[in-house]
Amino acid sequence: MHGLVRGENMELGRDSDTGGQVKYVVELARALANTEGVHRVDLLTRQISSPEVDYSYGEPVEMLSCPPEGSDSCGSYIIRIPCGSRDKYIPKESLWPHIPEFVDGALNHIVSIARSLGEQVNGGKPIWPYVIHGHYADAGEVAAHLAGALNVPMVLTGHSLGRNKFEQLLQQGRITREDIDRTYKIMRRIEAEEQSLDAAEMVVTSTRQEIDAQWGLYDGFDIKLERKLRVRRRRGVSCLGRYMPRMVVIPPGMDFSYVLTQDSQEPDGDLKSLIGPDRNQIKKPVPPIWSEIMRFFSNPHKPTILALSRPDHKKNVTTLVKAFGECQPLRELANLVLILGNRDDIEEMPNSSSVVLMNVLKLIDQYDLYGQVAYPKHHKQSEVPDIYRLAAKTKGVFINPALVEPFGLTLIEAAAYGLPIVATRNGGPVDIVKALNNGLLVDPHDQQAISDALLKLVANKHLWAECRKNGLKNIHRFSWPEHCRNYLSHVEHCRNRHPTSSLDIMKVPEELTSDSLRDVDDISLRFSTEGDFTLNGELDAGTRQKKLVDAISQMNSMKGCSAAIYSPGRRQMLFVVAVDSYDDNGNIKANLNEIIKNMIKAADLTSGKGKIGFVLASGSSLQEVVDITQKNLINLEDFDAIVCNSGSEIYYPWRDMMVDADYETHVEYKWPGESIRSVILRLICTEPAAEDDITEYASSCSTRCYAISVKQGVKTRRVDDLRQRLRMRGLRCNIVYTHAATRLNVIPLCASRIQALRYLSIRWGIDMSKTVFFLGEKGDTDYEDLLGGLHKTIILKGVVGSDSEKLLRSEENFKREDAVPQESPNISYVKENGGSQEIMSTLEAYGIK
Ligand SMILES: O=c1ccn([C@@H]2O[C@H](COP(=O)(O)OP(=O)(O)O[C@H]3O[C@H](CO)[C@@H](O)[C@H](O)[C@H]3O)[C@@H](O)[C@H]2O)c(=O)[nH]1
Numbered sequence: 001m002h003g004l005v006r007g008e009n010m011e012l013g014r015d016s017d018t019g020g021q022v023k024y025v026v027e028l029a030r031a032l033a034n035t036e037g038v039h040r041v042d043l044l045t046r047q048i049s050s051p052e053v054d055y056s057y058g059e060p061v062e063m064l065s066c067p068p069e070g071s072d073s074c075g076s077y078i079i080r081i082p083c084g085s086r087d088k089y090i091p092k093e094s095l096w097p098h099i100p101e102f103v104d105g106a107l108n109h110i111v112s113i114a115r116s117l118g119e120q121v122n123g124g125k126p127i128w129p130y131v132i133h134g135h136y137a138d139a140g141e142v143a144a145h146l147a148g149a150l151n152v153p154m155v156l157t158g159h160s161l162g163r164n165k166f167e168q169l170l171q172q173g174r175i176t177r178e179d180i181d182r183t184y185k186i187m188r189r190i191e192a193e194e195q196s197l198d199a200a201e202m203v204v205t206s207t208r209q210e211i212d213a214q215w216g217l218y219d220g221f222d223i224k225l226e227r228k229l230r231v232r233r234r235r236g237v238s239c240l241g242r243y244m245p246r247m248v249v250i251p252p253g254m255d256f257s258y259v260l261t262q263d264s265q266e267p268d269g270d271l272k273s274l275i276g277p278d279r280n281q282i283k284k285p286v287p288p289i290w291s292e293i294m295r296f297f298s299n300p301h302k303p304t305i306l307a308l309s310r311p312d313h314k315k316n317v318t319t320l321v322k323a324f325g326e327c328q329p330l331r332e333l334a335n336l337v338l339i340l341g342n343r344d345d346i347e348e349m350p351n352s353s354s355v356v357l358m359n360v361l362k363l364i365d366q367y368d369l370y371g372q373v374a375y376p377k378h379h380k381q382s383e384v385p386d387i388y389r390l391a392a393k394t395k396g397v398f399i400n401p402a403l404v405e406p407f408g409l410t411l412i413e414a415a416a417y418g419l420p421i422v423a424t425r426n427g428g429p430v431d432i433v434k435a436l437n438n439g440l441l442v443d444p445h446d447q448q449a450i451s452d453a454l455l456k457l458v459a460n461k462h463l464w465a466e467c468r469k470n471g472l473k474n475i476h477r478f479s480w481p482e483h484c485r486n487y488l489s490h491v492e493h494c495r496n497r498h499p500t501s502s503l504d505i506m507k508v509p510e511e512l513t514s515d516s517l518r519d520v521d522d523i524s525l526r527f528s529t530e531g532d533f534t535l536n537g538e539l540d541a542g543t544r545q546k547k548l549v550d551a552i553s554q555m556n557s558m559k560g561c562s563a564a565i566y567s568p569g570r571r572q573m574l575f576v577v578a579v580d581s582y583d584d585n586g587n588i589k590a591n592l593n594e595i596i597k598n599m600i601k602a603a604d605l606t607s608g609k610g611k612i613g614f615v616l617a618s619g620s621s622l623q624e625v626v627d628i629t630q631k632n633l634i635n636l637e638d639f640d641a642i643v644c645n646s647g648s649e650i651y652y653p654w655r656d657m658m659v660d661a662d663y664e665t666h667v668e669y670k671w672p673g674e675s676i677r678s679v680i681l682r683l684i685c686t687e688p689a690a691e692d693d694i695t696e697y698a699s700s701c702s703t704r705c706y707a708i709s710v711k712q713g714v715k716t717r718r719v720d721d722l723r724q725r726l727r728m729r730g731l732r733c734n735i736v737y738t739h740a741a742t743r744l745n746v747i748p749l750c751a752s753r754i755q756a757l758r759y760l761s762i763r764w765g766i767d768m769s770k771t772v773f774f775l776g777e778k779g780d781t782d783y784e785d786l787l788g789g790l791h792k793t794i795i796l797k798g799v800v801g802s803d804s805e806k807l808l809r810s811e812e813n814f815k816r817e818d819a820v821p822q823e824s825p826n827i828s829y830v831k832e833n834g835g836s837q838e839i840m841s842t843l844e845a846y847g848i849k
């Protein structure tokens with residue numbers, strides 16, 4: 001998601017963000033688009049238009065691969081979506097607050113592709129993605145939102161996982177828990193990984209080890225429960241609302257197009273034929289990167305120990321330099337080559353990378369390794385094969401001493417060029433070495449073990465030759481075409497398991513004729529003579545349609561009668577009131593009336609009647625909304641939609657307050673229904689509770705919302721704690737405290753106020769940037785979700801009495817600034833009693849006139 005992704009001359013190792021994932025996703029996208037049955041692959045990443053990065057990262061679209069000749073596929077593309085400040089590179093640790101904006105931008109792209117594919121091949125009905133695949137924690141979270149909004153199966157690949165990284169950094173004891181979180185935003189990242197697990201139908205892992213030892217650390221994945229649920233499903237026994245994502249091992253492939261036949265031929269181990277005894281006298285032309293490396297060495301003929309990685313602390317290069325520096329026999333026998341990305345000036349690099357490089361340089365000086373270690377400043381992507389070749393030619397070894405390596409693309413690259421390996425025993429290398437049998441595993445914290453293993457391979461010619469041969473023989477196991485075939489068959493299973501409900505984009509006919517209304521569902525008619533044409537909300541779509549058509553013919557036969565189409569699809573903008581205005585007892589405050597009036601007045605004065613539609617989004621049930629609006633003389637007919645129970649239901653006042661049954665089906669995925677009741681009642685309190693402390697709030701419960709009433713003063717668990725407990729049981733829900741923390745709404749995972757609004761925005765064809773949210777300064781525990789995104793926000797100061805946010809997260813969890821943009825041009829404030837005038841000026845400042 002962070003950007004710096006392109007198809008050619010990838011800048012791998014440019015910083016700690018540009019690593020294996022970049023190469024993996026580009027190669028996967030190309031390989032998938034070349035696989036039969038795949039129509040199009042879009043790789044979505046952040047757009048960066050900044051002088052500090054190459055202009056190519058600002059191009060909105062890049063074609064990655066052309067469709068194969070004669071196929072009806074249309075290839076693969078990189079699509080760059082802006083989010084966060086456009087002219088700045090944002091490192092992955094600081095991207096979190098911008099995720100909702102990326103989601104909205106991505107939805108706009110997907111809707112436009114879905115529409116145009118629909119026009120081309122599906123009689124105008126949109127064609128939605130077959131699968132949405134999130135790579136790494138950040139894009140995992142994005143994919144979870146997109147898949148939820150579109151009800152499309154989601155797949156996840158972790159690449160590298162927060163819990164492991166956290167554990168290893170703690171074990172190293174170099175920095176404190178607090179500093180780890182400050183530097184890596186690790187708690188926020190872990191929550192994103194948990195959320196991705198909640199939503200994912202399937203997780204693609206690279207090794208078995210990744211499932212057991214890496215994903216096994218997460219609340220949302222339990223291997224035993226996963227097996228149990230699989231067996232129950234197979235036997236047709238109910239899983240009691242519990243879900244586990246399916247884990248599959250599909251190792252990544254290798255791009256063999258750069259591997260030459262010579263790479264598998266016996267190396268002579270001799271550079272003398274190329275360079276004479278004097279290293280400045282190169283006899284034959286050699287790849288430029290070889291000269292670049294050899295200029296560091298006093299004796300370039302020695303075997304080369306090669307390490308190649310991002311300049312990231314996790315890669316543990318300093319332990320390698322210490323191991324080399326302190327082992328005299330190794331220093332005598334071999335040279336060390338460190339390829340740690342590219343740099344011009346260390347001072348100008350991101351702090352995380354410059355610290356690593358400075359430490360390495362200090363150690364080289366400390367052990368006086370001059371003439372024995374090479375650390376070139378630059379290398380091109382196209383030169384990487386030559387780097388491996390050089391090491392193989394000198395009968396050297398590749399080493400990856402990372403504290404933890406989820407998979408390790410460099411290890412399969414090394415094997416493909418005939419280079420034996422020494423690798424960390426923490427992570428995927430365990431499986432790689434098992435599959436290739438081409439090297440040794442070491443404890444990355446054990447310096448002695450590292451030098452021993454290197455010495456063993458460099459000194460033992462027989463072992464070296466055996467490992468090289470084995471690597472070359474087995475490397476075909478890492479193949480992209482094979483990966484894609486396997487992948488697609490698993491995705492097909494996901495599609496079969498996933499309930500589909502196809503999201504339709506509303507079409508609004510220009511003319512009012514029986515024909516133009518034939519395929520239209522979401523409209524009602526206003527008659528000039530006999531009032532509105534009303535329809536029974538209970539009617540199914542087909543019957544409504546027939547009645548509408550009949551009404552039109554009737555109208556046409558009546559003299560002097562005309563009708564106007566009433567449909568939210570006609571709106572140019574949406575104004576959403578989501579003010580959680582409760583008093584200390586959790587009752588809705590009467591000021592909601594004033595807020596709504598001001599908003600409507602400002603809208604009318606700004607754009608004129610009819611152009612702006614209104615939506616009310618609340619944690620209350622429909623009945624509560626109706627009661628309070630009636631009491632305060634608010635006309636619900638002014639609204640195009642009422643989003644109730646924290647986003648689990650949508651009602652349409654212009655259709656006799658009919659509930660949107662499609663939305664209910666749309667969000668029902670993974671909803672545990674009845675099974676959630678007893679569990680949540682048992683879990684909610686932190687202390688033993690009296691009988692009437694926690695009760696079911698029956699009048700607000702619905703098929704998709706389990707509402708619980710909490711007596712004031714009763715100590716309940718925070719959202720993060722409760723969610724963790726549910727996850728550990730395989731129950732995937734969204735939980736929201738509302739009504740000043742006197743109510744808990746348990747709703748489907750993909751239902752929320754923000755997702756309901758995204759749903760309406762897609763259906764009505766009004767993109768989120770044309771939406772204005774009216775919020776208080778605080779609110780229900782889903783308040784933060786309403787702040788980020790492409791929409792504009794107007795925060796009304798002082799309108800909210802009591803909020804629920806104290807029950808959102810515990811102190812040890814991530815901070816609000818890791819979730820919500822601190823300064824956003826999309827958020828403005830209106831002072832208490834500012835009224836419609838001040839709202840109007842704020843709208844004007846947003847360019848809404
Ligand atoms: O200076 C450098 C540094 C790296 N690379 C390349 O970058 C990639 C690095 O990938 P990898 O060794 O797999 O490490 P990470 O960058 O850490 O990638 C993450 O994502 C990979 C793909 O899922 C996993 O294999 C890793 O374990 C995981 O940490 C390889 O292709 C390298 O050849 C360069 O070209 N130049």
Ligand SMILES: O=P(O)(O)OC[C@H]1O[C@](O)(CO)[C@@H](O)[C@@H]1O
Pocket residue numbers: 001002016017018019020021022092136159160161162165312314
């Ligand atoms: O933050 P970690 O765990 O080091 O993650 C490494 C991963 O992050 C990236 O650098 C950025 O997404 C990837 O290229 C790599 O796969």
